[in-house]
Amino acid sequence: GAGVSQSPSNKVTEKGKDVELRCDPISGHTALYWYRQSLGQGLEFLIYFQGNSAPDKSGLPSDRFSAERTGGSVSTLTIQRTQQEDSAVYLCASSLPDRNTEAFFGQGTRLTVV
């Protein structure tokens, strides 16, 4: 596709349920990032994939959060046993592998935990 695509655009889930958020990066972009945007918290780094290297998971807030990237393309962010504080917009971005190339962001998935 032309840009980074995220699905669903909105997700409402009950506390305690698991959710999966999907990101389709721009074709050819080997770097993929997940960020979380919470009200009053700004943008928080979650995880970074670069090619076949081990992902940088240093931003994941708890072991309820995990992410994988299959075939170096599509990525899924999974949140288990969701809590109300997980409510946020989850943004995915992708870029070329060079250190300073523009990261293109998707529109985000708005997650609401009720």
Added chain:
Amino acid sequence: GEDVEQSLFLSVREGDSSVINCTYTDSSSTYLYWYKQEPGAGLQLLTYIFSNMDMKQDQRLTVLLNKKDKHLSLRIADTQTGDSAIYFCAESFYNQGGKLIFGQGTELSVKP
């Protein structure tokens, strides 16, 4: 550790200049960025500056970097109502790939 701070709100009149400020704590950053987020839209890269530069100008945008004070600013000349958005500064680091550390964002409101 890494910490990036911005003031939360700025209001200006159309035609005036806007200056959005950002401070950061980690001096090992390699690049510093300004992103724009319009309502209901994703983040858009506006401009960036390499950490050994002092200034970068791009049409109506001027970025100033004071490494000694760890202070970054974005000046928008002749601000228009279409510039109303949230502006985020961010930094990246040599040994951390393209990972970005963002500030909280400054909401710019441009009044006619």
